[in-house]
Amino acid sequence: EDYSLTTTGRDATGSTGVVSSGKYEASKIGKMIMEQGGNAVDAAVAVGFALGLTEPNATGLGGGGFMTLYSAETGETLFLNFRECAPAAATPDMWQTTTNAEGTTTVIGNQKSMGGKAAGIPGNVAGWLYALENYGTMSREEVLAPVIELANKGFTVTPTLANDMSNSYDKLTLYSESGDLFLKDVDGMLLPYEVGDIFKNPDYAKTLQLIADQGADVFYKGEIAQAIVDNNNKYGGLFTMEDMANYQVEVMEPVVGSYRGYDIISSPSPSSGGTIILEILNILENFDLPSMEDCSAEELHLIAEAFKMAYADRGEYMGDTKFVDVPIDGLISKDYAKTLAAKIDPNTSMETVLPDDPWMFEHEDTTHYSVADAEGNMVSVTCTVNGYFGNGVAVDGYGFVLNNEMDDFVVGADHPNSIAGGKTPLSSMSPTIIMKDGKPFAVLGSPGGTTIIATVAQVISNLIDHGMTMQEAVDAPRISGYNNNTINYE
Numbered sequence: 051e052d053y054s055l056t057t058t059g060r061d062a063t064g065s066t067g068v069v070s071s072g073k074y075e076a077s078k079i080g081k082m083i084m085e086q087g088g089n090a091v092d093a094a095v096a097v098g099f100a101l102g103l104t105e106p107n108a109t110g111l112g113g114g115g116f117m118t119l120y121s122a123e124t125g126e127t128l129f130l131n132f133r134e135c136a137p138a139a140a141t142p143d144m145w146q147t148t149t150n151a152e153g154t155t156t157v158i159g160n161q162k163s164m165g166g167k168a169a170g171i172p173g174n175v176a177g178w179l180y181a182l183e184n185y186g187t188m189s190r191e192e193v194l195a196p197v198i199e200l201a202n203k204g205f206t207v208t209p210t211l212a213n214d215m216s217n218s219y220d221k222l223t224l225y226s227e228s229g230d231l232f233l234k235d236v237d238g239m240l241l242p243y244e245v246g247d248i249f250k251n252p253d254y255a256k257t258l259q260l261i262a263d264q265g266a267d268v269f270y271k272g273e274i275a276q277a278i279v280d281n282n283n284k285y286g287g288l289f290t291m292e293d294m295a296n297y298q299v300e301v302m303e304p305v306v307g308s309y310r311g312y313d314i315i316s317s318p319s320p321s322s323g324g325t326i327i328l329e330i331l332n333i334l335e336n337f338d339l340p341s342m343e344d345c346s347a348e349e350l351h352l353i354a355e356a357f358k359m360a361y362a363d364r365g366e367y368m369g370d371t372k373f374v375d376v377p378i379d380g381l382i383s384k385d386y387a388k389t390l391a392a393k394i395d396p397n398t399s400m401e402t403v404l405p406d407d408p409w410m411f412e413h414e415d416t417t418h419y420s421v422a423d424a425e426g427n428m429v430s431v432t433c434t435v436n437g438y439f440g441n442g443v444a445v446d447g448y449g450f451v452l453n454n455e456m457d458d459f460v461v462g463a464d465h466p467n468s469i470a471g472g473k474t475p476l477s478s479m480s481p482t483i484i485m486k487d488g489k490p491f492a493v494l495g496s497p498g499g500t501t502i503i504a505t506v507a508q509v510i511s512n513l514i515d516h517g518m519t520m521q522e523a524v525d526a527p528r529i530s531g532y533n534n535n536t537i538n539y540e
Contacts, residue, residue, distance in 0.1 A: 053206070053208070053209065053245045053246045054209065055208075055209050055210070057525075060521065061519070061520065061521035064081075065424060066084055066085065066423070066424050067080075067081070067084040067090060067093065067421065067422060067423040067424060068420075068421070068422045069081050069084075069093055069097060069419070069420075069421050070419060070420045070421075071097050071100075071101060071417070071419035071420075072101065072105055072108070072417050072418075072419070072497070073100070073101060073104040073105055073208075075100060075104050075200060075205050076097045076100035076101045076104055076105075076419070077097065077419075079096050079097060079100045079196045079197060079200070080093035080094070080096055080097040080100075080419075080421060081093070082196060083096045083188070083192075083193060083196075084423055086188075086192070087187070087188075088186070088187060088188045088192075088193070089185075089186065089187050089423050089425065089427055090421040090422055090423040090427040090428060090429045091119065091181050091182065091185040091186040091187075091421075091427065091429055092182065092186040092187055092188040092192075092193055093421045093423070093429075094117070094178075094181065094419070094421045094429040094431055095178045095179070095181055095182045095186060095193050096193040096194070096196065096197060097419050097421065097431075098115075098174065098178045098419070098431060098433060099111075099178065099193070099194060099197045099258060100196075100197045100200065101417055101419065101433075102174070102254070102450060103197060103200060103201050103205070103251060103254050104200075104205055104211075105211070105417055106211075106232065106251075106435075106439065106450065106451060107210075107211060107214035107215070107218070107438045107439055108214075108417045108434060108435065108438070108497065109174070109417045109433045109434055109435055110174070110435055110440075110450045110451060111172065111174055111175050111257065111269070111448075111450040112169075112172045112174075112278070112435055112440055112445065112450050112451050112452035112453050113134065113172055113173075113174050113433055113434050113435035113436070113440065113453045113455070114132055114133040114134035114170070114172055114173035114174055114177070114433065114434070114453065114455065115132055115133060115173070115174055115177060115431060115432055115433025115434060115479065116129065116130065116131060116132070116133060116317050116321055116431070116432050116433070116477070116479050116481050117129070117130040117132070117177060117181060117429060117430065117431045117481060118304055118315060118316060118317060118429075118430040118431075118481040118482060118483050119181070119185060119427075119428070119429050119430075120315070120426075120427065120428040120429075120483050120485075120490065120493075121185065121427060122425045122426030122427045122490075123425070123427075125488075127304055127306075127315050127483065128301060128302070128303070128304065129301075129302045129303065129304040129317060129318055130177050130180065130181060130299055130300070130301060130302075131173075131177075131299070131300040131301075131302055131320065131321075131474070132173035132174060132176050132177025132178075132180070132299045132300075133170075133173055133320060133321075133455070133474050133475075133477060133479075134169075134170030134171055134172055134173055134453050134455040134474070134475070135170055135171050135173070135297070135472055135473060135474045136170055136171075136456060136459070136469055136470065136471055136472060136473050136474075136475070137170070137171060137287075137288045137289050137290065137293045137471065138290065138292070138293055138296075138471040138472060139288040139290070139471060140288060140456070140469050140470070140471050140473075141469060141470075141471070142461075142462055142463040142468050142469045142470075143463075144167055144288070144469065145157045145158070145161050145162055145167060145461070146158040146159070146161065147461060147462075155461050155462050156461065157461055161286070162454075162456065162457050162461070163437055163441070163454050163457045164221065164224070164441050164442050164454065165285040165286050165287070165441055165442070165443065166282045166283055166284070166285040166286035166287025166288070166289075166441070166443065167286050167287060167288065167456065168440075168441040168453075168454035168455075168456050168457055169282050169287060169289070169440070169441045169443065169452045169453055169454060169455070169456060170453060170455040170456055170474075170475065171289070171293050171294060171297050172278070172297075172452065172453060173297060173299065174433055175261065175266060175269045175270075176266055176269075176270065176297055176298070176299050177299050177433075179261075179265065179266045180266075180299040181429075190261065190262045190265065191262045194258045194259075194261065194262045195262075197258055198255045198258045198259055198262070201250070201251045201252065201254045201255035201258065201449070202250065202252055202255045203250070204248040204249055204250035204251075205248065205249060206246060206247075206248060206249075207243045207244065207245055207246065207247045207248070207249050208245065209245050211243070211249075212242065212243055212244055212245045212247075214438050214439070215232060215233070215242040215243055216242040217438065218232075218438045218439050218442075219233070219242055221438075221439060221442040222439060222442065223240060224442060225285065225442045225443050225444065227281060227443065227444040227445070227446040228439065228442055228443065228444040228451055230444075231251070231253070231444045231449065231451075232439065232444070232451075234247070251449045252449070253447055253448055253449030254448070254449030254450060255449070256447075256448070256449070257274060257448045257449055257450065260272075260273070260274065261274075269294075270294045270295055270297055271291075271294065271295045274445070274448055275291060275294040275295070276291065277445050277446065277447065277448055278294065278445055278452065279291055279293075279294065281443055281444070281445050281446055281452070282441075282443055282452055284443075285441075285443050287443075296472075302318055303318065304316060304317065304318055304324065304483075305317065305318040305324040305325050305328060305378065305382065307328035307331070307332065307382050309331040309332075309334075309335060309510065309514060310335060310340075310514055310515070311486070312484050312485070312486050312491060312514055313484065313485040313486070314327070314328060314331065314482065314484055314510065315482065315483040315484070315485065316328070316480055316481070316482040316483075316506075317432075317477075317479060317480050317481055317482070318371075318378070319368065319369070319370060319371040319376055319378065320369070320370040320371070320372075320474040320475070320476060320477060321476075321477040321478065321479050321480065322364045322368040322476055322477065322478055322503070323477065323478050323479055323480030323502060323503050323506070324480055324482065325368070325378055325381050325382055326360045326361070326363070326364045326368070326381070326478075326503045327480055327482070327503055327506055327507045327510070328381075328382040329359075329360045329363065329381050329382060329386075329387065329390075330353075330356045330357065330360045330503070330504075330507045331507060331510065331511070332382065332383075332384055332386075332387030333356040333359065333360070333387045333390050333391045333394075334352060334353065334356055334507075334511065335384075335387070336387065336388060336391035337352050337391070339352070339511060339515040339516075340515045340516065344512070344516045344518075344526060345526065345527050345528075348396070350529060351396065351399065352394060352396070353507075353508065353511070353529060354399070354529055355393075355394045355399065355400060356390075356391075356394075357504055357507075357529070358400055359390045359393070359400075360503075361500075361503075363381060364503075367381065367466060368466060368467070368476055369465075369466030369467045369468075369476055370466075370467075370473050370474045370475075370476070372473070372474075373470055373473050374466040376466065417432070417433060417434065417497050418430075418431065418432040418479075418481065418494075418495035418496050418497055419431050419495075420481075420493040420494055420495060421493070422490065422493055426489075426490050428483050428490055428493040429493070430481035430482055430483055430493045430494065430495050431481055431495070432479035432480065432481045432495045432496075432497070432502070433479075434453070434455075434479065434497075435451060435452070435453040435454070435455075436453050436454045436455045436457060436458065437454045437457065439451050440452050440453040440454045441453060441454035442454075455475055456469070456475065457475075458475035458476055458477065459473075459475045459476075478498075478499060478500050478501075478502040478503050479495070479502060480495055480496070480502050480503060480506045481495040482494050482495055482506055482510070484510065484513070491513075492513060492520065494506065494509060494510075494520070496509075498530075501530040504528070504529065504530040505528065505530065508526075508528040508529075509523045509524060509528075512526050
């Protein structure tokens with residue numbers, strides 16, 4: 051009632067289905083879709099488009115994402131990759147850089163994170179519509195109708211959105227289209243919305259109506275595509291209509307492993323998330339965590355050491371497997387995990403951690419929302435525009451901002467995650483499904499950039515090692531790995 055953030059009373063149960071997202075209005079729309087007879091995929095698509103409206107600071111039509119899906123009817127699990135990709139003209143030397151005396155190369159200014167050269171070709175619209183057309187039961191018009199209504203009617207600005215609008219004020223005013231869209235006019239001055247204000251986005255409603263009427267083609271080949279190209283290139287971008295028209299959703303096999311008898315199904319490359327989560331869990335499986343007190347020094351030490359080694363491997367080996375060789379099977383090998391676990395001293399922290407050699411084991415073969423329905427279908431989706439309000443460039447007249455996903459590439463050439471035209475940048479997004487004895491157990495994921503991997507791994511451990519409920523597992527204190535040797539305590 052006082053518009054403050056709540057941390058209690060957030061868990062819920064249902065017999066028709068469950069929807070968990072970062073926004074009340076989006077979850078409510080997903081619930082409504084299932085009450086109208088839709089399945090988990092129908093609800094997930096509606097939630098995705100709704101979050102594009104209510105969480106424009108974090109996701110939207112100008113971004114991309116991943117979906118891990120389990121079909122109760124067929125028993126099939128699959129992964130949809132609709133993450134942004136580099137425009138064809140992108141190259142490792144597309145940004146102006148400088149190199150210091152130590153040989154470290156950095157990008158001059160903000161061109162890696164703001165403006166036209168920071169954006170990749172967006173994939174959310176293609177991904178959500180592909181899922182709806184192939185695995186849903188409802189029409190575009192049906193799933194988009196409540197989101198269109200909400201965009202015209204407006205929704206209440208929350209503390210998180212108000213803070214992000216305020217903190218991004220300089221970015222939003224730098225690009226006039228974004229300022230006009232995400233800031234309010236007060237006596238001729240553009241100011242951030244305040245908590246409790248009503249935010250309306252009729253341009254977003256117009257865009258969704260075009261998509262409802264014409265499908266993905268209007269976004270990737272029609273008037274919206276042209277507006278995306280024009281607006282992004284106005285600020286130095288490299289987009290072409292061919293880039294937009296050539297965008298394709300990639301249907302992939304998820305990365306699959308196990309942890310103490312539970313099947314873990316998660317995101318494959320170009321996400322590093324699923325692979326590194328499995329590497330962490332495989333290391334931890336060599337220790338008796340269930341007998342340890344949750345968040346004890348003993349347990350946290352083991353988790354931190356596992357993070358260090360897994361994150362070191364992430365930085366060394368992970369990239370888009372369509373462009374580079376990645377030792378996925380080695381990284382998720384139980385035997386490889388044993389060699390890493392053997393390095394852990396239960397009494398001493400490793401100060402310097404170098405990547406090991408998963409190739410020796412290869413021959414053996416970032417907002418999030420989760421939806422499940424009464425039939426047992428489960429959908430786990432992580433999608434993003436990367437930084438707050440992406441690259442800052444809004445598509446004039448269409449109600450959404452573009453991503454700054456090119457920032458996730460490594461600066462320079464000759465790295466697994468270097469830029470190439472059509473390449474997808476490395477991600478930590480980890481939409482995950484857990485099965486036990488062939489039956490659904492949990493569906494989860496997280497926002498948080500490179501902390502996603504650490505968060506999801508610990509939530510899984512809390513569920514399985516300590517028998518927590520989902521709410522308890524999320525609420526429990528945890529540590530987060532950022533880079534090779536950095537551990538943050540939450």
